[in-house]
Amino acid sequence: MTRPGLRLLVAQLRPHRRPFAALCGLSLLLAVPTASSGYLIGRALDDGFLTHRPDAGMFWLTVLAEVGLVSAILSRALFRPLTRIVEPLRDQLVTATVTAGLGRGLDEDSATPATDTLHATEWAETIRRTVGAILRNLHLTVSMAIGALAGLATLDPLAALIVAPCMLAALAANWALVRPALDRQRRQILAEEELAERVSLVFGARRDILACTAEEAAIDTVAAAVRTASDTSVVNARMGILRSLTISIGVEAGLLSLLFLAPWLIATGRLSGGEIVGAAFYVTMALGPALRFFVIGGGGWFVSLLGLFGRLEEVLPDTYDPGSKPSGTPAPPPRPDVTVDDVTFAYSPEAAPVLEGVSAEIPYGLHLAVVGPSGSGKSTLATLLCGLRPPGHGRVEVAGFDIAGVLERQRHRLVSLIPQEAYVFAGTLRENLAYLAPETTDHVLLDTAAAFGLDAIVSRLGGLDAVLPPGGAGLSAGERQLVALVRTYLSPGPIIVLDEATCHLDPPAERDAELMFARRPGTLIVIAHRISSAMRADRVLLVDGGRVATGTHDELLSTSPRYRELAGHWKGSHVETVT
Ligand SMILES: Nc1ncnc2c1ncn2[C@@H]1O[C@H](COP(=O)(O)OP(=O)(O)OP(=O)(O)O)[C@@H](O)[C@H]1O
Numbered sequence: 001m002t003r004p005g006l007r008l009l010v011a012q013l014r015p016h017r018r019p020f021a022a023l024c025g026l027s028l029l030l031a032v033p034t035a036s037s038g039y040l041i042g043r044a045l046d047d048g049f050l051t052h053r054p055d056a057g058m059f060w061l062t063v064l065a066e067v068g069l070v071s072a073i074l075s076r077a078l079f080r081p082l083t084r085i086v087e088p089l090r091d092q093l094v095t096a097t098v099t100a101g102l103g104r105g106l107d108e109d110s111a112t113p114a115t116d117t118l119h120a121t122e123w124a125e126t127i128r129r130t131v132g133a134i135l136r137n138l139h140l141t142v143s144m145a146i147g148a149l150a151g152l153a154t155l156d157p158l159a160a161l162i163v164a165p166c167m168l169a170a171l172a173a174n175w176a177l178v179r180p181a182l183d184r185q186r187r188q189i190l191a192e193e194e195l196a197e198r199v200s201l202v203f204g205a206r207r208d209i210l211a212c213t214a215e216e217a218a219i220d221t222v223a224a225a226v227r228t229a230s231d232t233s234v235v236n237a238r239m240g241i242l243r244s245l246t247i248s249i250g251v252e253a254g255l256l257s258l259l260f261l262a263p264w265l266i267a268t269g270r271l272s273g274g275e276i277v278g279a280a281f282y283v284t285m286a287l288g289p290a291l292r293f294f295v296i297g298g299g300g301w302f303v304s305l306l307g308l309f310g311r312l313e314e315v316l317p318d319t320y321d322p323g324s325k326p327s328g329t330p331a332p333p334p335r336p337d338v339t340v341d342d343v344t345f346a347y348s349p350e351a352a353p354v355l356e357g358v359s360a361e362i363p364y365g366l367h368l369a370v371v372g373p374s375g376s377g378k379s380t381l382a383t384l385l386c387g388l389r390p391p392g393h394g395r396v397e398v399a400g401f402d403i404a405g406v407l408e409r410q411r412h413r414l415v416s417l418i419p420q421e422a423y424v425f426a427g428t429l430r431e432n433l434a435y436l437a438p439e440t441t442d443h444v445l446l447d448t449a450a451a452f453g454l455d456a457i458v459s460r461l462g463g464l465d466a467v468l469p470p471g472g473a474g475l476s477a478g479e480r481q482l483v484a485l486v487r488t489y490l491s492p493g494p495i496i497v498l499d500e501a502t503c504h505l506d507p508p509a510e511r512d513a514e515l516m517f518a519r520r521p522g523t524l525i526v527i528a529h530r531i532s533s534a535m536r537a538d539r540v541l542l543v544d545g546g547r548v549a550t551g552t553h554d555e556l557l558s559t560s561p562r563y564r565e566l567a568g569h570w571k572g573s574h575v576e577t578v579t
Contacts (some may be wrong), residue, residue, distance in 0.1 A: 009309045012089065013131075019081035023135065026078055027143045033071035034147025034286050038278035039154060040064040045274030078139060086132040093124035093312065123308045130308075134301050141290045148286035152279055156270050159279045162261060163254040167291060170250020174243050174295045178303065181239045185307035188232040195225040201408060207435075211425035211470055247295045251288040255280060336399040336414060336494045338362035338385060338523065343394035345377075345384060353392070354380045356546035364494065367524045369534040371566060372543035378527045379419075381543060382499045385525065386417045398495065416493040418501035422484035424472025430464035432472075432483055436491030448490060451516055453509050454482045478504035485513050494522040500529050507532060531567050542566075 013020075040060050048057020152160040202209065202218045209218045258279055265271040271279065340360040346353040354377040362368055362385075370378050383389045384396050387403035396403050398414050406414070416436070424432055433449065434440045442464055449458050457479050458464065472480045481504050488496060496517055502510040507530065514536055517524045526533050534540045535553050542549045544562050556563040 009306065012092070012309075013085065016085040019084040022081040023078070023085075023139055026074060026081075027139045028146070030071055030074050030140070030143035031147035031150065033067040033074075034144050035151040035154065036067055037064060037286070038148070038151045038275075038282040040067070040278075041281050042155065042272065042274040042278030045277055046272045047274075050274060075140075078136065082132060082135055085135065086128055089131060090124045090128040093127060123312060127305060127308055127312075130301050130305050134305065137293055141294045144286045144290040145294075148282040148290065151286075152282050155275050155279055156265070158265070158270060159258065162257050163279075163283055163287065166250050166254035166257060167287060169253075170247050170291065171295070173246040173250075177239065177243050177246070181236075181243065181303045182306055182310075184232065184236045184239050185303050186310060188229070188236045189307050189311055191225070191229040191232040195222075195229045197407065198222050198225045207425060207427070211427075243295055244292070247292050251283065251291060254287070255283045258283060335364045336523070337364050338495065339395075339397040340381075340385070341395045341397065343384060343391040343396060345380060345389070345391050353546055355384075355391075355543070355548075358394075358543075358546075358548050360541060360548060360550060362523060362525065364523055365521070367518045367526075367536070367538045368541055369526050369528040369537035369539075370541045370543060371528050371534050371563070373562075373566065376543045377546065378543050379499050381548075382417060382497050382525070382527055385495075386415045386497055387411045388417070413493060415495045415497065416488045416491050417497045417499060418481075418484050418488050420500040420503055422472075422477070422480040422501070424468055424475065424480050424483050426470040427468060428464065429458065429461060429466045429468060429483075432468060433464070433486050434490065435487055436493070440490050444490070445486075448486050452482050452486050452489070452513055454479075454486055457482070476504070478506075478509070481505060482509075482513075485517075489516060489520060495525070496520070496522060497525045497527070499527040503529055511536070534567075 040063055044057045044060035044064070048054060048060060149160055149164065152163060198221055202222055205218075209215060258276070262271075262276045266273060266276065338361075340358055340362070343355055343358045344353050345355045358381070370381060372378050380389075384391055385403070387396065387398075387406060390404035398406075403411060403415070425435075430442070430445060433445050445464060446455070446458065449455055457475070458466075461468075468475070472483065475483070481501060485498075485501060498514075498517070502513050505513060510530070511532060514524075514526060514533060517526075518536065526537065528534050528537075537553070539550055540553055540556050540563070542556060542560055542563050549556065549560055549563075551559060557567060
């Protein structure tokens, strides 16, 4: 199985084969100065300073300095191929993630992009910088490691054989830690995303939080996310320390083995004293830094990079191809049809299911009445339709998305639920009515209020600037429902669910309110408590004994004894004019 993120990373870099080949060639060229450095130090000691010939020693050191100069000049050539690989990365990824975010269509009415798309555009910049840093340093590391091993082997192949196993053991230990490190890295990214999401949610809902005196709960929500983010970064940092430690142990073990065997290597004439110093130079000044960087710098960055690409893979569509040009116009947002697919829900594992194997199609624009005996599960179904609870089995999809998995802020833009107990917060009447559509003009607010029969209350209170106390004290239950109805009517959401939201209105006021919503573009789902609501709807969904049946009012009257019974009961208990 491909490691998450690796597929996208490889796909992203594949088109740049030629600059990569140039980088590899430069790495090999740069290995030559490193390979000669230990040898030149050995010569400076053996032929110069240790044999009391400082002029010869200085000669070899001068050659070493010149080799360093050549290496610096070669390093400059690195930037051209590097730029050709790294610079297009950010543009490609930003274009792809923003296109994917728009294509999902969940934010069409919002100036704020979805959180994951927002993060993804930040990641694209981080990825560009990280890939640049990795390639620059990887190239130096490879050249240093190849040069040092070649230099050691030139002095004496045995010297390379003494050092190499320690280095390889350190690398193997680190390789074993890559997967756990990736896992911790991913957890840290997810925890940081969750924290950002919760903070923006709490700030966005600060008015509601104050109105409900839910400050402590809000603080607890954010504090829990802060704790998780902090814990995951500590665990991630510990993993980095562990990986660093394995490399230090590998390098020190290589050096100690070399020094431990030095008397024997000198006595057997395999290496001179100067060459032992040269070999130690290869280990400490080239191999050690190369490995340390490879694992801690490059390796650590590579782990971060895979983590970021892994998340990008989740944000980008499966069909994303970095080689292809963006079409320029994002796909139109999908129609917000609702699909209930084989849904079963119980309030606890021990409890009997309230809904069992329920399926229904609610196309965009439908006016649906949900009816059923008391306690049959109508409100439960409403919460599932709004994504407030996930089904135990099955799926509720809105516009093709699993609604329970959609971020809360986006969910609110798709589906609005008005419960029986209308919510009125402390603030002016204008703020209460325009809460979900702050741009609404006073003119539209007053017209809509009048259409719902709220104009008399607006006048009684003294206009839109009238200040309402918390909970709308001073307003009757019906008046509070009217405030909530007007507020939701003005919201841009395409799907409205009224869960007995008109139960405190008299039948004519309820009819007017339902007709207003029915004329509003979008889907209307009414949990009905009067037969007239069911008769006004395009279709009726009967919930009974955990199952559902659908049809028009007339169809259900002829096919469902339970519906006939319900209709008879309603007619018997209410005197109402059916429109
Ligand atoms: N939070 C809850 N925890 C446990 N059981 C619940 C919960 N809410 C509802 N129930 C139970 O689930 C069943 C369905 O309740 P629900 O409120 O969905 O029915 P309803 O058809 O809307 O009823 P009504 O018409 O009286 O409002 C009932 O037996 C109810 O007691």
